[in-house]
Amino acid sequence: MKQIFLFGLLIGGFALSGMAQQNDPKAKTILDGVSKKFKTLNTVVANFSLKVDGANNKVTDSKKGQVWMKGNKYKVAMDGQELISDNKTSWTYTKESNEVTINNVDQSNATLTPAKLFTNFYDKDYLYRLADETTEKGKSLQNIEMTPTDKSKPTFKVVVSVDKKTQTIYRVKTFNKDGNRFTYEITSFTPNVPVNEGLFTFDPKKYPGVEVVDLR
Known part of the structure; x- marks a missing residue:
C-alpha cells in the first residue's frame, strides 16, 4: 500500500462549501472550545497513530507519526514521509525515492493544514451533532458526528x-464510501515546548x- 500521511489524506476528503449550516449548538460549543484553547498555545508537539480498516473489518495498514506545530508552520513525519511548511512554501519528502516536491502554500480556506484541523475547519464543511459521551482509557470523550455538505466527496461521515x-x-x-475507515488517534499532546524554527x-x-x- 502506498504511503499515507495524515493531513494529505484529510485534504483529499474535505472541501469547503461556503454554505450556511444549522448545527447542534452543544457540538459547536465543544468544537469552539477546542479551537479557542489551541489558539492560545505557542507550540504543539503531538504523536499520533493511523489505522486503516478496509471493508469487512480487515485491517490493511497501521502507522505512527509525529507532528510539530507553531502557528501555521508545521512538520509531519511518518514512516518515511515528511510534510513540512513555513506557511509560504511546502515540502513533501519521500524517503523511499529520496525525492522532495516543493509547492507554494495555498492560502485559501480550501486547504486543510494541521493547525486548521485543531481549530475551526468544521464550520463550513459539515453538519455536525453531539452523538454521545463515552469513557475510554480513563478519558471522558465527547463524540461528535459530522456529515459533509458536499456529497460528492469520498468521505460520508467523520467522528x-x-x-x-x-x-x-x-x-x-x-468513513469512506468505498468501505475504508481511517482512524487517527492522538497518543500524546504536549503544548508550549521549545521548537527549532529549522524544523519548518x-x-x-x-x-x-x-x-x-x-x-x-
Whole structure:
C-alpha cells in the first residue's frame, strides 16, 4: 500500500462549501472550545497513530507519526514521509525515492493544514451533532458526528472524539464510501515546548542526493 500521511489524506476528503449550516449548538460549543484553547498555545508537539480498516473489518495498514506545530508552520513525519511548511512554501519528502516536491502554500480556506484541523475547519464543511459521551482509557470523550455538505466527496461521515477534560482532539475517524475507515488517534499532546524554527523548512544538505521537484 502506498504511503499515507495524515493531513494529505484529510485534504483529499474535505472541501469547503461556503454554505450556511444549522448545527447542534452543544457540538459547536465543544468544537469552539477546542479551537479557542489551541489558539492560545505557542507550540504543539503531538504523536499520533493511523489505522486503516478496509471493508469487512480487515485491517490493511497501521502507522505512527509525529507532528510539530507553531502557528501555521508545521512538520509531519511518518514512516518515511515528511510534510513540512513555513506557511509560504511546502515540502513533501519521500524517503523511499529520496525525492522532495516543493509547492507554494495555498492560502485559501480550501486547504486543510494541521493547525486548521485543531481549530475551526468544521464550520463550513459539515453538519455536525453531539452523538454521545463515552469513557475510554480513563478519558471522558465527547463524540461528535459530522456529515459533509458536499456529497460528492469520498468521505460520508467523520467522528471527532474530544477529550472533555483537556479540550483537545483525541481521535478522528473517517468513513469512506468505498468501505475504508481511517482512524487517527492522538497518543500524546504536549503544548508550549521549545521548537527549532529549522524544523519548518527543508534543508537538502541533510538529504544527500535528494531529487528536487520544484512546482512553484
